[in-house]
Amino acid sequence: MADKLHFSLVSPERELFSGEVDQVDAPGSxxxxxxxxxxxxxxxxxxxxxxxxxxxxxxxxxxxxxxxADVTPEGLTILAEHATEAA
Known part of the structure; x- marks a missing residue:
């Protein structure tokens, strides 16, 4: 079994996601x-x-x-100014 990445997505309103995932793709500046x-x-x-x-x-x-976005040995954390689940 492949290793999992711990990922958290947080906006000012709430935490939208936290858990173990295979991969995350994000729009870097x-x-x-x-x-x-x-x-x-x-x-x-x-x-x-x-x-x-x-x-x-x-x-x-x-x-x-x-x-x-902050990638550390513990995983990836995204602190978004605004985030919603896509329709």
């Missing part, structure tokens, strides 16, 4: 990026776009506007 378990640590600003969460063959999308 310097280009879109993907994160898997074991990714090298980094921090970046986010631009408007979609965060796509891949888990067990399913993809869930969230619309985000601004914020930051």
């Amino acid at each position: 310097e280009g879109d990026f993907g994160v898997l378990a074991g990714h090298a640590p980094f921090m970046t600003a986010l631009k408007e776009g979609q965060v796509r969460v891949h888990n067990g063959g399913r993809v869930t999308a969230y619309d985000v506007r601004g914020g930051f």
